[in-house]
Amino acid sequence: MKNKELQDMADKVAGEFKSEADFEAFTKALRKQFWESTLEGELDDHLGYEKHSARGNGTGNSRNGKSAKRIRSEHGELDIEAPRDRNGSFEPKAIAKRQTRTRGIDDKILFLYAKGQSTRDIAATIEELYDVDISPTLISRVTDRVMTSVNEWQQRPLDPLYPILYLDCIVLKIRHNQRVINKSVYLALGVDIEGHKQLLGLWLAETEGAKFWLSVLTELKNRGLNDVLIACVDGLKGFPEAIAAEYPDTKIQLCIVHMVRNSLKLVPWKDYKAVTADLKQVYQASTELEAQDKLEQFAAVWDERYPQISRSWHANWPNLIAIFDYPAEIRKVIYTTNAIESLNSVVRKSTRNRKVFPDDQSAVKVVYLAIQEASKKWTMPIRNWKPALNRFTIEFGERVTAHL
Template sequence: MNGARSVDVIADEPISGADAVEQLRAAGVLDEVLAKIDTGQLQLTGQGGFLPEMVKAVLERGLSAELTEHLGYEKGDPIGRELPNARNGYTPKTVASEVGDVRLAIPRDREGSFTPTLVPKGSRRIGGLDDMIVSLYAGGMTIRDIEHHLASTIGTELSHETISKITDAVLEEVIWWQKRPLEELYPILYMDALTIKVRDGHHVKNRSAHIAVGVDLDGIRHVLGIWVQAHEGAKFWAGVCAELANRGVKDILIACVDGLTGFAEAIEATWPHVTVQTCVVHLIRNSMRFVAYGDRKKVAAALKFIYTAPTVEAAADALDEFANSTVGQKYPTAVIAWRNAWERFIPFLAFPPEVRRIVYTTNAIESLNYQLRKIIKNRGHFPNDQAAVKLLWLAICNIEDKRARERQKYLDDPLREGDRSRHNRLVEGARTNGWKQALGALTLIYPERLNPYL
């Protein structure tokens, strides 16, 4: 590169990365580097690549500054000859980074008392590589996939055991998350389970990962916990509810669940005043299970009159009409499904449209389950329950981080400067659509339970 070229930078004035790149481009330096990369003369990453060498230069400059501060004199200063401690050459060290392996010359002092903080002793990874590995793992890649990915993209080879230890480092955080204190009131609680495969001895068996999602007073959905059990059952859900209560949940207004036998009683044992609502979508699926494909549209159209009815009486009339219809008599199991779930379905009909839209389905949790299934499908199976909870937690964090970034973009939009929902913190979950109207309706229905928290 031409030594005559220079980049005008005002000393001590901080600039952004974008400004620095623009200055390099204006000086013609960046174009020269990019041209050599384009022609293959210069590698970007991997051994001898431009980025690893840049990282090397920055780190070695920082290490040299650390040693200067430790010794109390600049390199080359004659006073160093009079001091008891002095520079004593370098120790080679290779560290893994996000841009590939970086071969460093770590400066030493004669007494061996220098302890660098930029590249601590014993460290073999720098620059957010651990975060990258955890992110890849949370996105659904197996440890073997990550091992291959790092070797093929940035030229860094890490062992299966090392990558496993990096992902295991989050277990303490998972344990804290599972036990963290919760809010006293969640107006809406969704509870559901998804099936995962876990190794049990020499066999791989299906297990249920139970997930609870609470909607807080701001309409934000939060995953309250993950529990892995051999089967989804009311007795186990009762234990989950008791645990949530022990973590601070004093009241739930509406619990939206599937039609599992005993589920409602398990929830009511913890929160006696809760309204347990059977998910209407689950109910529709159950009633359509034995309906021939050619008749599904007719059955679905008839069922719509039941769950959109304005009152319980109108819904009962619609069910009787469906039972006496041609398709109702052809598929009596569809009628039986609604009659068996009737007492747990009709609370839905007492709510105004604003609330019905929210408790109509457990889709709030099923959409999460859908994203989780995409992530765990590459796994085949988990070695144990703990590994399953770890991945599900990381995946949920990944999903919620994306939502938080989207939420922050919305909040930072200058066109929404006067938006009353604006605040400075990131929101971890997704906002429930139409929540303000629903909360207003719930306040009229449950004034004595909601007003103390508003």
């Protein structure tokens, strides 16, 4: 139908309305007709013949009247008649048996939940937007179904190679045995051979530790991840050893952002900018040799006041120098855990409204939904991926080319 014909039809229909109430009654009738026609079509498909068709004779099943059903949608409540079959084997998809909300409402509930709203806040929002009364208990039941998706997602097979793997965690407050404790949400973010980000899994544990990270890495390997070229991690003690246990050929790059952040913890504001600028001279050096020289210069200036900074950089030096094997544009790919830090930011936004989670499952649901929302934007390869992959192909040979 052409635009002119559509406009003429709209003008004709609009001319029939005398008031806003007439228009609302008309749209409500259209919605009722849509849902009832959809269900009738599904029943036709289930039975294998249309209503009143002679093809239905002797098939062993037939229509068996209709049931009154009230559904809630984005447009309010609607009373419809749902068709039945005699054998009771008809399972409609558009609006399932015992379903009282359309998919649009469920999607809105999950979206608001992912943004960190409480069940009571969501109930109030849905009522305000759509004039639909939904209890917090019902909202909990909707979000509980997410756990099925979480379990399937957490067990899905992985690619055999992720050239880069970022590992990090964030801390949430969760109620446990009538007290509130800190628990760590472990996140593993991979960059696949095409340069796209994929969150490989999330795990919840009471504390962050290298031992638990080892169990995470073991799980990743069991799910098919056989090789990682470079792992970008924070400065947790024992982390490099945990990675080497499962992926002995993987290069370790400690996150520069974490190193700088930890270095500045005890630096007062009067020296903050100067110390930051001198540290930048170290990690932005052109070569490892130049970086070592800059670190010695830093120590000469600042060791008298902040000796722990250069001591920490010297102690972690073997796992800080992987970036110096690459040109500047590739360093930005592996230089920091910015990729996972941005993901952490999304998670924090969704959890900051909840000072305390009532249980582990509640925390996992919110984090998972926030991640799914964020991943919708991961449609392009990460920046400078093509030159990085070309360099990896030359450096790592068949470890990369076997997957191209």
